[in-house]
Amino acid sequence: MIEIKNISMSFAGRQILSDISFVFEAGKTNLIIGASGSGKTVLMKCMVGLHKPDEGEVFYDGREFSKLNFNEKRSIRKEIGMLFQGGALFDSQSVEENIIFPLSILTDMSNEEKRDRANFCLKRVNLENVNQLYPSELSGGMKKRVAIARAISVQPKYLFCDEPNSGLDPQTSIVIDNLIKEITHEYKITTIVITHDMNSVMEIGDEIMFIHNGSKLWEGSKEEVLYTENPQLIDFVFATRFMKEIRKKN
Amino acid sequence: MSLFFHLGRYFLLMGRVFTRPEKFRIYWKRVFEEINSLGLGSLGIVSIISVFMGAVITLQAAYNLDGPWIPLYAVGLGTRDGIILEFSPTIISLVLAGKIGSSIASEIGTMRVTEQIDALEIMGVNPSGYLIFPKIIAAVFINPFLIIYSMFLGISGGYAFGVLTGSVTPYEFVYGIQWQFKPFYIVYALIKTVVFAFIITSISAYHGFYTHGGALEVGQSSTKAVVYSSIVILLFNFILTQLLLT
Numbered sequence: 001m002i003e004i005k006n007i008s009m010s011f012a013g014r015q016i017l018s019d020i021s022f023v024f025e026a027g028k029t030n031l032i033i034g035a036s037g038s039g040k041t042v043l044m045k046c047m048v049g050l051h052k053p054d055e056g057e058v059f060y061d062g063r064e065f066s067k068l069n070f071n072e073k074r075s076i077r078k079e080i081g082m083l084f085q086g087g088a089l090f091d092s093q094s095v096e097e098n099i100i101f102p103l104s105i106l107t108d109m110s111n112e113e114k115r116d117r118a119n120f121c122l123k124r125v126n127l128e129n130v131n132q133l134y135p136s137e138l139s140g141g142m143k144k145r146v147a148i149a150r151a152i153s154v155q156p157k158y159l160f161c162d163e164p165n166s167g168l169d170p171q172t173s174i175v176i177d178n179l180i181k182e183i184t185h186e187y188k189i190t191t192i193v194i195t196h197d198m199n200s201v202m203e204i205g206d207e208i209m210f211i212h213n214g215s216k217l218w219e220g221s222k223e224e225v226l227y228t229e230n231p232q233l234i235d236f237v238f239a240t241r242f243m244k245e246i247r248k249k250n
Numbered sequence: 251m252s253l254f255f256h257l258g259r260y261f262l263l264m265g266r267v268f269t270r271p272e273k274f275r276i277y278w279k280r281v282f283e284e285i286n287s288l289g290l291g292s293l294g295i296v297s298i299i300s301v302f303m304g305a306v307i308t309l310q311a312a313y314n315l316d317g318p319w320i321p322l323y324a325v326g327l328g329t330r331d332g333i334i335l336e337f338s339p340t341i342i343s344l345v346l347a348g349k350i351g352s353s354i355a356s357e358i359g360t361m362r363v364t365e366q367i368d369a370l371e372i373m374g375v376n377p378s379g380y381l382i383f384p385k386i387i388a389a390v391f392i393n394p395f396l397i398i399y400s401m402f403l404g405i406s407g408g409y410a411f412g413v414l415t416g417s418v419t420p421y422e423f424v425y426g427i428q429w430q431f432k433p434f435y436i437v438y439a440l441i442k443t444v445v446f447a448f449i450i451t452s453i454s455a456y457h458g459f460y461t462h463g464g465a466l467e468v469g470q471s472s473t474k475a476v477v478y479s480s481i482v483i484l485l486f487n488f489i490l491t492q493l494l495l496t
Contacts, residue, residue: 105375
C-alpha cells in the first residue's frame with residue numbers, strides 16, 4: 001500500500017500539484033487520470049522520488065519516503081518497478097541485458113539465475129526469442145512489453161506505469177492492460193497507472209483518482225466514474241460524441 | 251551569476267560522480283567499454299591528423315628556417331618540440347573535445363530526455379556515477395596512450411614528408427629530434443593530457459546530464475560541451491605551461 005498525504009509542488013512559481021492525498025491499495029490497479037498537463041506524471045515522479053515535493057509525505061507500507069536521503073531511498077527502490085511512457089530501455093543494451101541490469105545492481109544472483117529470470121519475465125509478457133535484439137529493432141508494443149518485463153524482473157512490491165498505452169494500437173493496448181492487471185493480481189502488487197485512455201480505465205481500473213489542474217477532484221471506482229456528477233470529470237470522460245451518447249442513454 | 255551557478259552545479263555533480271559505486275564489477279566492465287569507445291574509436295582521426303600535421307610542421311619549419319646561419323637539424327628540433335610540447339597534447343585534445351565531447355554530451359543528453367537516467371535512478375543506481383565515472387576513468391587512462399601514439403606518428407610523418415620532399419636529410423632530421431632532448435617534455439605533455447582528458451569528459455558529461463527538453467536541446471548541449479571544454483582546455487594549457495615550464 002502506498003499513501004500520499006497533502007502533496008504540493010510548484011515549478012517556477014506555478015502551482016503544479018495542490019494538496020493531494022490518496023491511498024493506493026495493494027493488489028489493485030490504481031489509476032490516476034486527468035487531461036494532459038494536469039500534473040499526473042509530476043505526482044508519480046514525486047512518489048518515486050524523482051521530484052521532491054514542496055510539501056507532503058509519501059508512505060510505502062508505513063515507511064515515509066519523501067524525506068529520506070539517496071541511500072535510504074535505495075532500499076525502498078529495490079521494491080519499485082517503473083514503466084516509463086517511452087519505455088526508457090537502455091539503447092546500448094540488448095533486451096536480455098536490459099532485463100538483467102536491475103538484477104545485477106540489486107541482487108547477488110548468478111549469471112545463470114539472471115538469464116533464467118530474464119527468460120521467465122519475457123515469457124510472462126508473451127515475448128520469446130528476442131533476447132539478443134536491441135530496442136531500436138523492436139516495435140512500440142514490444143518495447144512496452146520488454147519494459148514491463150524489466151520492471152517485474154526484481155519482483156517489485158510497487159509498480160508504476162506512466163501511460164503504458166501511449167502510441168499503441170487498440171489491440172496492443174488491451175494486451176498491455178491485461179498484462180498489468182494480471183501481474184498486479186497475481187503478485188499482489190500495488191500498481192499505479194497514469195492514463196487518459198478511457199478503454200484502459202474501464203478495463204483495469206480498480207480505484208481511480210481524477211486530477212484536474214493539479215488538484216484531486218474525484219476518486220472512486222470504474223463503475224462510479226460513468227455516473228459521476230463532477231462537471232470536470234464529465235468533460236474528461238465523455239469528451240467524444242460516442243461517449244456523450246452513451247451517457248445520454250444511461 | 252550564471253557562471254557561479256554552473257560551477258556550483260558542476261562540482262556537486264562531480265561529488266556524486268566520485269561517490270562509492272554500488273557494484274565495482276559493473277563499473278569496471280563499463281570502464282573497459284568506454285576505453286574501447288572513447289580511446290580505440292579515436293585512433294583513426296588521431297592518426298590522420300598527426301601524420302599530416304607532423305608533415306606540415308616539418309615543411310613550414312624547413313621553409314622558415316632557411317638561412318646560412320641556421321643549421322638544418324633545427325627543422326627536426328622544431329618539429330619535435332612543436333609536436334611534443336603543443337601539437338599532440340593540446341591540439342589533439344581539442345580534436346578529441348570535438349569528437350568524444352560531443353559524443354558524451356549527446357549520449358547522456360539523449361538518455362536524459364528519454365527518461366533512461368530516471369530509470370537508472372528508480373533502480374537505485376547513482377546515475378551520475380554509473381554514466382560519468384567510467385568515461386572519466388577511461389579517458390584519463392587511454393588519452394596519454396593516444397597522445398604518445400600521436401607524437402610518434404607526428405614525428406614520423408614529419409620525417410617521411412620532410413625527406414620525400416627534400417626539405418631535410420634523414421641524418422639532419424634525426425640529429426635534430428635527438429638534440430638536447432629533455433625527457434621532462436614528455437612528462438609535461440602527459441600531465442597536460444590527463445588534465446585535458448578530465449576536462450573533456452567531465453564538462454561534456456555535465457552538459458549532457460543537465461539537458462532538458464528534446465532533440466534540439468540535446469544538440470545544443472553537444473555544442474556547448476565542445477565549446478566550453480575547448481575554452482577550459484586553452485585556459486588550463488596556459489596555467490599548466492606557466493606552472494610546469496617556467
